Amino acid sequence: MDPRKNPYSPGAGQNPPEFAGREQIVEQADIAFDRIAAGRYAKDFMLLGLRGVGKTVLLNHLHRMAQDKAFETIRFEAPEGGLLARNIVPELRVVLRRLNYLSAAEHRLERAATALRNFASIFKIGYEGFEFGASAEPLADSGDMERDLPELLIAVAEAASARGRCIGIFIDEVQYLTTEELSALIVACHEASQRSLPIIFVGAGLPQIAALAGNAKSYAERLFDYPEVGPLEDAAARRALAEPARAEGVAFEGEALDTILSITECYPYYLQVWGKYVWDNAAQSPITRSDVDRSNDEIIYHLDTNFFRTRFDRLTPLQQQYLRAMAELGPGPHKTGDIAAALQCESSRVGAVRERLTRLGMVWSLRHGETAFTVPLFDDFMKRAIPVLEPYVPRRRQK
Ligand SMILES: Nc1ncnc2c1ncn2[C@@H]1O[C@H](COP(=O)(O)OP(=O)(O)OP(=O)(O)O)[C@@H](O)[C@H]1O
Ligand SMILES: [Mg+2]
Structure with missing residues (x-):
């Protein structure tokens, strides 16, 4: 058939021609946005799913929905290793400029501008040419991310509220935030919801975020809805x-x-x-x-x-070998002990390899003690890539 008319769209974050099967999550978010806009409480969202299931496409869809509802939004992808401050400052600056444009500057906007300026300065983010006047109020300037980010986001949300606007924060690849950044974000969401501020957070990333968030702050479980984005x-x-x-x-x-x-x-x-x-x-x-x-x-x-x-190609030989051992056992999920047995070693010896592969999004575990590939068909590929499984040899003995 004519390739010029080919409608399909394989590729990261590519909008599918038919956005199928996410109606329930979309409806849930639609209700949450309307509740926030009406000054009511709504939970924040963390869209969880493995690689290639459509998290980015869904996050973008929800982002456009919020924009259509006249939310002021920021959206970015967390880079590996964090740097939340570097991403969030320019985005919030645009939001404040837009809020400023909506009517003459007043006290709340001034405070938010002060908070942003202080935050940028303390985390060494350039903010030359910042248009707003800023007071000497000590806001978001302690250097402690867990204090400063909530102060900043609350100041911005208050400024938006004073303008009758809502804020939507959309962050993709949340698992790449550092523990400190994730904690700060959770505290910010928590405080904003306690104050009934018109701000909603929608994050997306790998399933381990639920555990990471829970470890960072035990109340995270109650703060977020964790819709599962799967096949x-x-x-x-x-x-x-x-x-x-x-x-x-x-x-x-x-x-x-x-x-x-x-x-x-x-x-x-x-x-x-x-x-x-x-x-x-x-x-x-x-x-x-x-x-x-x-x-x-x-x-x-x-x-x-x-x-x-x-x-x-991004993996070390040992990580590749671990995946090859999994492939030997079939599509999975597999008992972690069985994988070690296939490598002819004890589980504890390869625990660190497994953990790193989980962080890279190559494997995951639905249940404790089980390990599975994150995408179908990877087991067959591993057998083609490494035809013969070699037993595990501790590094110091490797030539
Ligand atoms: N609801 C859907 N219906 C049909 N196709 C979809 C749907 N969601 C996503 N896709 C397709 O799946 C592919 C992957 O989507 P996307 O990049 O959003 O996944 P992801 O979960 O963000 O992946 P990664 O974790 O690698 O970032 C794209 O080609 C996209 O067009
Ligand atoms: Mg994605």
Whole structure:
């Protein structure tokens, strides 16, 4: 079929042609935004899911919704290793400029500007050319992130409230924040909600955030809703494939859809990848099962050389070996002890490797003592990448 008309969109953060299966979370957020706008309490959100399930796309969707409801918003992706201050200062500066534009400056805006200026200065973030006058009030300037960030965000929320506006804070890849930054953010959300300020936080990231947040502040559990962003349900996955084609006057045979759903396990990124290749390879409508069968090798080759390989190449030999041992046992999840046994060593010896792989988003554990790959089909790739599993050899004895 004509590649110029190919509707599918495999790629990080790429808006899918049919945004399927997230209706419940969208509805939940819609209600929360309206409640905040009406001066009522609503929980903050942390969208949790593995790599490639559609967290960024969903976060962007919720961000646009908040903008449509006239929220003043900031949105950024936390870089690895934190640096929250560097990201948040320029974003909040834009918000304050917009609030300032809404009407003449007054006391609350002045305070927020002071807080931002002090915060930027103490965390060594450039703020040259800052337009607002700022008083000498000691605000958000202790150098302790856990005190300063809440003070800053509360000052900004109060300024917004004085203008009759709401603030939405959208942060992707929250797991990359440092423990201190995450704590500061949780304290800020907590204090803002206690004061009924018109501010809502929506974060997204890997599932371990729930534990990280809970460890940082035990009350985080009650502060956030943690909607799970996972593979799509069967009907939604069918829609994600069939609707974009239908809009171009192209149909899928039921068997073709069944096959794609079964291979991809309804994993959103793969749905887009299969959609794209199968479309390009099909000669005419309807797309058949044999079009899918003919495309599979090419798709796997594409995933091997791009998606899987880029992840694999970032790992140390020991981390690769750990994943290879998991692959030996099948798609998983696997008992952590069984993986160690496949490596012919004790669990405690490879605990640190497993922990690092979890932080990198390569493995995760739904239940204690279990380890699973974060994306389907990775086990097969590992067997292709490392055909033979070698036993674990402690580093000092490695040549
Ligand atoms: N609801 C959906 N319906 C159909 N396709 C989707 C949906 N959500 C996401 N996708 C597709 O899945 C792919 C991955 O989406 P996205 O980048 O948002 O995932 P992610 O969870 O943020 O991944 P990562 O953890 O790697 O950042 C994209 O190609 C996107 O078009
Ligand atoms: Mg993402």
